[in-house]
Each structure stands twice: as C-alpha cells, then as structure tokens.
Amino acid sequence: xxxxxxxxxxxxxxxxxxxxxxxxxxxxxxxxxxxxxxxxxxxxxxxxxxxxxxxxxxxxxxxxxxxxxxxxxxxxxxxxxxxxxxxxxxxx
Ligand SMILES: [Zn+2]
Numbered sequence: 030x031x032x033x034x035x036x037x038x039x040x041x042x043x044x045x046x047x048x049x050x051x052x053x054x055x056x057x058x059x060x061x062x063x064x065x066x067x068x069x070x071x072x073x074x075x076x077x078x079x080x081x082x083x084x085x086x087x088x089x090x091x092x093x094x095x096x097x098x099x100x101x102x103x104x105x106x107x108x109x110x111x112x113x114x115x116x117x118x119x120x121x
Pocket of ligand 1: 033034035036037038047048049050051052
C-alpha cells in the first residue's frame, strides 16, 4: 500500500496517478535498492562481477551499484597494495 505524495490519500502501490487529487506520483522504484553490504563483499571477492553489476545498476539501482562498485574498488586497492608490498620486498 502506498500513499499519495501530495494529499496523503491511500492508493494502490502500482498507481501512478492519485485517485483522490489526480496528481502524478513520483515513480518509486519497485526494485530492492538497499545497497546491502553483501554486494560489497561480492564485489570484493569477484571484482569483475562487482564492476559489471555497477555498470548494469548505476542507473536503476544506484545504492546497490555503489555497494558492488565499492567492493571492486576495495579489491583493487588491496591488489595494488599487495603489488607495492611485493615489489618493495623484491627490491630488498
Ligand atoms: Zn493525492
């Protein structure tokens, strides 16, 4: 169940126009865009998946996209760090 953004009348959650005041509702995305930490973990474990999810979701599910992209970034940062550490220890 949803409520009209303008007059507060109860309306069908799928309705785009309020039956009470007839004003158009902002279309709230029905998708789950919680941006849960799970996507960050996934992006961290499988950075390619994180990158793809970020590209696919960045318009429709910005929060999830951010979470997945963040995971990929964390992985990348960790990878670069390991390269630097590895490179430095190889030089010694
Ligand atoms: Zn209304």
